Amino acid sequence: MTPAARRALTAAGRLFYERGIHAVGVDLIAAEAGVTKKTLYDRFGSKDQLVVEYLADRDERWRARLAERLDACASPRERVLAVFDVSRAWMDENSPRGCGMVNAHAEIDDPSHPAYAIITGQKQWMLTLFTDLVRPLAPGSAESLGRTLMLLHEGALVAFGLRVFPGALEQARDQAAALLDGAVDRTPAG
Amino acid sequence: MTPAARRALTAAGRLFYERGIHAVGVDLIAAEAGVTKKTLYDRFGSKDQLVVEYLADRDERWRARLAERLDACASPRERVLAVFDVSRAWMDENSPRGCGMVNAHAEIDDPSHPAYAIITGQKQWMLTLFTDLVRPLAPGSAESLGRTLMLLHEGALVAFGLRVFPGALEQARDQAAALLDGAVDRTPAG
DNA sequence: CCGAAAGTAGACCGATCTGTATACCCGTGG
DNA sequence: CCACGGGTATACAGATCGGTCTACTTTCGG
Numbered sequence: 001m002t003p004a005a006r007r008a009l010t011a012a013g014r015l016f017y018e019r020g021i022h023a024v025g026v027d028l029i030a031a032e033a034g035v036t037k038k039t040l041y042d043r044f045g046s047k048d049q050l051v052v053e054y055l056a057d058r059d060e061r062w063r064a065r066l067a068e069r070l071d072a073c074a075s076p077r078e079r080v081l082a083v084f085d086v087s088r089a090w091m092d093e094n095s096p097r098g099c100g101m102v103n104a105h106a107e108i109d110d111p112s113h114p115a116y117a118i119i120t121g122q123k124q125w126m127l128t129l130f131t132d133l134v135r136p137l138a139p140g141s142a143e144s145l146g147r148t149l150m151l152l153h154e155g156a157l158v159a160f161g162l163r164v165f166p167g168a169l170e171q172a173r174d175q176a177a178a179l180l181d182g183a184v185d186r187t188p189a190g
Numbered sequence: 191m192t193p194a195a196r197r198a199l200t201a202a203g204r205l206f207y208e209r210g211i212h213a214v215g216v217d218l219i220a221a222e223a224g225v226t227k228k229t230l231y232d233r234f235g236s237k238d239q240l241v242v243e244y245l246a247d248r249d250e251r252w253r254a255r256l257a258e259r260l261d262a263c264a265s266p267r268e269r270v271l272a273v274f275d276v277s278r279a280w281m282d283e284n285s286p287r288g289c290g291m292v293n294a295h296a297e298i299d300d301p302s303h304p305a306y307a308i309i310t311g312q313k314q315w316m317l318t319l320f321t322d323l324v325r326p327l328a329p330g331s332a333e334s335l336g337r338t339l340m341l342l343h344e345g346a347l348v349a350f351g352l353r354v355f356p357g358a359l360e361q362a363r364d365q366a367a368a369l370l371d372g373a374v375d376r377t378p379a380g
Numbered sequence: 381c382c383g384a385a386a387g388t389a390g391a392c393c394g395a396t397c398t399g400t401a402t403a404c405c406c407g408t409g410g
Numbered sequence: 411c412c413a414c415g416g417g418t419a420t421a422c423a424g425a426t427c428g429g430t431c432t433a434c435t436t437t438c439g440g
Contacts, residue, residue, distance in 0.1 A: 018299060019299045020212065020296060020297045020298075020299060022210065022212035022213055022297070023212055023297065023299070097295075097296075097299070098292075098295075098296075102288075102292070102296070102348055102352070103295075103296035104296075105287075105288075105293075105351070105352060106210060106287075106288075106292070106293035106294075106296035106297065107210045107212070107213065107296065107297060108210075109208060109209045109210065109213070109287070119352065120352055120353065120354075123349075123352050123354045124354065127354055127355060144361070147355055147358075147361050148342075148361065148365050150345070150349065150354060150355075151341070151342050151345030151346055151349060151358065151361060151362055151365070152338075152341050152342065152345055153345065154344070154345035154348040154349055154354075155340070155341030155342060155343065155344035155345030155346075155348070156341055156345075157348075158292055158344045158345070158347075158348060159313075159340065159341060159344055161295070162292070162295060162309065162310055162313050163310065164310075164313045164314065164317055164340060164344075165317060165337055165340075168337075168341065171334070171337050171338065171341060172341055175338050175341070182372075
């Protein structure tokens, strides 16, 4: 990716997230990135493609960030709870308006849009992640427990973005910890 | 509200929800409602105001629907779980794309926008509702339990809209039931 | 009987939207 | 030396946006 394309994608990502996809025009993106519209269209072809690459880039950065943190965890239990910690840090840093994928989904009605696969793909991946992380702790109820953790996590992201109450991620994390304790008790490994 | 205004608001509500607010123009709303643009502007004044009344109307219908169901419940425990049942029915009927308030929030960045108060107001009201419903069952932990139920509920709405897995509302309901059992055990009334 | 309210039909305005075209500049590698 | 890739600057096209306007019709209560 050329330097101008990088700048354009960075600016587009910030503007799409902060103001919404349909509310941001390509002229504004070009201006904010210090890039010509011609360059923008030479590199990305269309606004739709720029949206797709925005979501793909955001998804990639999120997964990399998460993987880095999970690798540093010692136990399965720590890994599950670390997901909530990474989310909390991610939200604090550059996501005051909640999950970018959920917000993008609100603006894209067509399931055949290429962005759709990225959005639902990340959510599916997160569900699988939770289920896999919890399996060593509670093999018998991993699927159900993974789904519940998914609900708590998604709910916390929404509650954070809408400022329903302070400490939504911490609340979800605490509840996740309690669920793990209960599940471990009732479902001995093996 | 005049008949034409009612038709316009109904059409606007359906289009705003299905396609997103910024993606729907006033010309389309007028055409779908069988109403002229002049009538639309005579009744609502601006597209922004139409958006506000769309959200206010949706909020009102949701609360009425919920209240009706809660009144028919016999026990506090039933009332808590009924919230998830009503949500499930509401989603099945006319909300395949998740919560309209969350989706609208994704498109409105300005906190001073009148629609913002409606969106956050409904979420605050839901949090208070959960907390109040659970207080008779677990007075000592009503606030924390209410927040957790809020997270489960919001997460289920998102998971439903993004089709993360089937039965998200039922999963949330089952988990809520388990939490109530645990909380009642540990927190005797009085 | 008549005036006000509610409505239709449709032209129109300026702004903004995505996307394209023309002309030119510059650094680098063969 | 020079061709090419990446870039700037800017004008432009066609469509759509939110919003306004004039002219006419219909309905209904005092």
